[in-house]
Every structure is written in structure tokens, then in C-alpha cells.
Amino acid sequence: MTKASISVLKVLDKLESLYGKQEPNWPVDPYFFLVWWHCGYPASDAACGKGWESLQREIGTDLDSILAAPAPMLAKALLPGGMVPELRAMRLKEIAVRVKNEFGSDLRSGLVGPIAEVRKSLKKFSNIADPGADRILLFADIAPIAAVPSNCPHVLVRIQRGLERENYGVTYREAQQAIEAEIPAVFESRKRAYLLLKRHGQEVCKRKPKCPKCPISSSCAYFAGHHRGRATQA
Numbered sequence: 025m026t027k028a029s030i031s032v033l034k035v036l037d038k039l040e041s042l043y044g045k046q047e048p049n050w051p052v053d054p055y056f057f058l059v060w061w062h063c064g065y066p067a068s069d070a071a072c073g074k075g076w077e078s079l080q081r082e083i084g085t086d087l088d089s090i091l092a093a094p095a096p097m098l099a100k101a102l103l104p105g106g107m108v109p110e111l112r113a114m115r116l117k118e119i120a121v122r123v124k125n126e127f128g129s130d131l132r133s134g135l136v137g138p139i140a141e142v143r144k145s146l147k148k149f150s151n152i153a154d155p156g157a158d159r160i161l162l163f164a165d166i167a168p169i170a171a172v173p174s175n176c177p178h179v180l181v182r183i184q185r186g187l188e189r190e191n192y193g194v195t196y197r198e199a200q201q202a203i204e205a206e207i208p209a210v211f212e213s214r215k216r217a218y219l220l221l222k223r224h225g226q227e228v229c230k231r232k233p234k235c236p237k238c239p240i241s242s243s244c245a246y247f248a249g250h251h252r253g254r255a256t257q258a
């Protein structure tokens with residue numbers, strides 16, 4: 025384990041001073057999240073938001089509306105969200121059928137019991153891997169998991185370790201461990217961490233980071249001269 029250059033709490037405080045308090049801009053109910061997640065492709069807040077708005081307007085996002093809609097109409101409504109609308113329409117149908125048949129039309133109420141089982145059940149939905157399951161578990165108030173934004177697990181790892189790994193799973197796990205070590209397992213605290221890191225990863229600490237504009241740069245190991253794939257000193 026390399027020595028952290030700045031604590032996660034301090035990082036979050038700095039980010040909150042910059043961005044202010046953050047709120048989720050997606051539906052936090054598990055069923056509606058799954059629908060929203062399939063409203064855009066490639067999935068992003070902007071693409072999913074556009075597809076979701078169109079779906080709401082043209083058809084509706086509730087279970088009965090999706091079950092009743094002909095697949096071509098669903099695909100047409102999903103078109104503003106980006107590529108492969110026909111495939112996404114088919115996935116929405118599959119989600120709706122499964123929620124109806126396996127969860128009695130109420131996914132949230134069915135997500136109970138040991139977390140490992142709940143996670144397994146969520147991962148049976150298309151396009152849901154561990155990061156998506158973590159996000160659902162945290163924001164639906166099912167378990168205060170140390171969820172990490174799936175498109176920017178590198179943020180904390182760069183700041184504390186001065187590198188990002190070539191392996192996505194390793195980077196995700198290291199970011200998760202950093203949150204677990206410092207942020208109490210309380211819903212609000214872990215949601216705050218997720219949302220602030222997500223905002224920073226989207227705006228400044230992107231794939232190609234805008235380090236000169238970053239408020240964390242004076243405490244960031246990556247900025248201090250470490251490079252991708254090279255280990256920092258312990």
C-alpha cells in the first residue's frame with residue numbers, strides 16, 4: 025500500500041468547495057434506474073437523460089407502459105439516447121418481464137436478504153456489473169456500499185497513488201478500498217463521496233486530466249510527477 029498524499033475526506037471537502045453539494049441526476053429507484061441506464065448508448069448522463077425524457081414523453085417509463093408498448097415504438101422513443109435503440113428496446117422489454125414475473129412488479133421490495141444474493145440478482149439484468157450493482161445498492165438505500173463512479177474510478181487512485189492501473193478492476197477496487205478506509209458506512213456520506221468524485225471525473229480529472237485547472241493539484245501524487253503504470257514510492 026502506498027502512502028496517501030491527501031486523505032479522502034480532505035479531497036471531498038475541496039471538491040465540495042468547488043462544485044457545491046451534489047445530487048443524483050438519475051432515478052434512484054432500482055427499476056427506474058435500470059430503465060434509465062438503457063435509455064442511452066453509449067451510456068452517459070447526457071445520453072441516458074435524452075432517451076429517458078423521450079421515453080417518458082412518448083410511452084412512459086412505468087412497468088405497464090413498457091410491457092404494453094410495441095417494440096418498434098419503444099425503439100423509436102429511445103432513438104434520442106444514441107446507438108442501437110432496437111437492442112435497448114428489447115432489453116427494456118426483458119427487464120420489465122423479469123420485474124413482473126420474478127419480483128411481482130416491485131423490484132425494490134424484492135431486493136432483500138443477504139447482500140451477496142441481492143448483488144447476484146441485480147447482475148442478472150443486462151449491462152449491470154459490479155459498479156452498476158454498487159450504485160443501485162447505495163442510492164436505493166439498500167446497503168451503504170463504497171460505490172465508485174464506473175466511468176472514473178481513476179480519480180482517487182491518481183490523487184493518492186500517483187498512477188492509474190492498466191486493469192480497470194484493480195483501479196475500481198483500489199478506489200473502493202480508499203473510500204471504505206475513510207468514509208463511514210453511512211448512506212449520506214458514501215453518496216456524497218460518489219457524487220463528488222463523479223463530478224470531478226467528468227469535469228476535470230477526465231481520461232486526459234486538466235491538471236493545471238484542478239484544485240487538488242497541489243496535493244495530487246499524479247500531478248507531482250508520477251505517470252500511468254509506474255508505481256509511486258511507499
Ligand code: SF4
Pocket residue numbers: 179182183228229230233234235236238239240241244245246247
Ligand atoms: S491534479 Fe490532475 S490527476 Fe490530480 S486530481 Fe487533478 S486533474 Fe486529476
